[in-house]
Amino acid sequence: MSSQLCLLCVHGHPDDETFHAGGALARYAAEGVRILVVTGTRGELGQIVDPALNTPANRADVGALRMAELDRALARLGQIEHRWLGYRDSGMLGSGENENRESFCQADVGEAVGRLVRIIREVKPQVLITHNEVGGDGHPDHVRAALVTRLAFDRAGDPDAYANQLFGPDAVVTWVPDKLYESVVQYGRLEKLRRLVRDGGVVRAVPLLLRAARAWQPSHERERSRVAATQGVTTARVDVRPWLAARDRALREFRSQMAPDNVLFAFTPGQRARITPTEDFSLRSARLSPQAPEDDLFAGLRVPSAP
Numbered sequence: 001m002s003s004q005l006c007l008l009c010v011h012g013h014p015d016d017e018t019f020h021a022g023g024a025l026a027r028y029a030a031e032g033v034r035i036l037v038v039t040g041t042r043g044e045l046g047q048i049v050d051p052a053l054n055t056p057a058n059r060a061d062v063g064a065l066r067m068a069e070l071d072r073a074l075a076r077l078g079q080i081e082h083r084w085l086g087y088r089d090s091g092m093l094g095s096g097e098n099e100n101r102e103s104f105c106q107a108d109v110g111e112a113v114g115r116l117v118r119i120i121r122e123v124k125p126q127v128l129i130t131h132n133e134v135g136g137d138g139h140p141d142h143v144r145a146a147l148v149t150r151l152a153f154d155r156a157g158d159p160d161a162y163a164n165q166l167f168g169p170d171a172v173v174t175w176v177p178d179k180l181y182e183s184v185v186q187y188g189r190l191e192k193l194r195r196l197v198r199d200g201g202v203v204r205a206v207p208l209l210l211r212a213a214r215a216w217q218p219s220h221e222r223e224r225s226r227v228a229a230t231q232g233v234t235t236a237r238v239d240v241r242p243w244l245a246a247r248d249r250a251l252r253e254f255r256s257q258m259a260p261d262n263v264l265f266a267f268t269p270g271q272r273a274r275i276t277p278t279e280d281f282s283l284r285s286a287r288l289s290p291q292a293p294e295d296d297l298f299a300g301l302r303v304p305s306a307p
């Protein structure tokens, strides 16, 4: 067992890691865990929602803009490294961009898995986090990131898989990660949100919230049934209350995707702690028999301190 704990997050675009696991990243970074965030794409097809950033120069290279945002956001969460897997944003499901040959969703799966296997063999993470099988919201890059991560988790320890990586000047060694988690979409929290709005507990941006709450109602039920049918049950709840402020500061760095008037930023710290006290994950694969429910992604992997 490596003496340093390491967490590897694999997501489709810059901001997914903060949105789904920003509190956990801040918590583990503060503990001294080595963290590497891998994005499949640079998110270059994201729309710039903040008018102040919607300039010709930014529109010409949205990927660079979003990677710079990722840099700043991760610095808000702690000491976190990041890498790009090298693919192009595939665009929203059903868009013509899905067919672009350089897109993540058109890329050869075996090759993409090989790139991630090399990273796993190099940084030796015990724990991996990715999207759930349906990609949370079904974005093709999320679905692809989840698939590639599942396969890489299984193959990184196999000496017959990508054996060419094990020889030569850039040789790495096989590595068997211990646990693979998928983020759980927490639809129950929308109920809490609606209750806060209904009870008048949200003092800022109320018209915005009312609009958002009404908009969420129908899609909420559709999404709940679609995702509930496929996502795993929650097996780990990580208390992130002390890290919500850091997560909020990190989210605010993604201004191209979340303008300052985004509904996410309308809550007081106390309200945020009531809505999102934990970030939840579902254990997809494990080399050890975990004791569910867990409150720590590294449960069972920590070396006991000397008496």
Ligand SMILES: [Zn+2]
Pocket (backbone or CB within 6 Å): 012, 013, 016, 139, 142
């Ligand atoms: Zn995304």
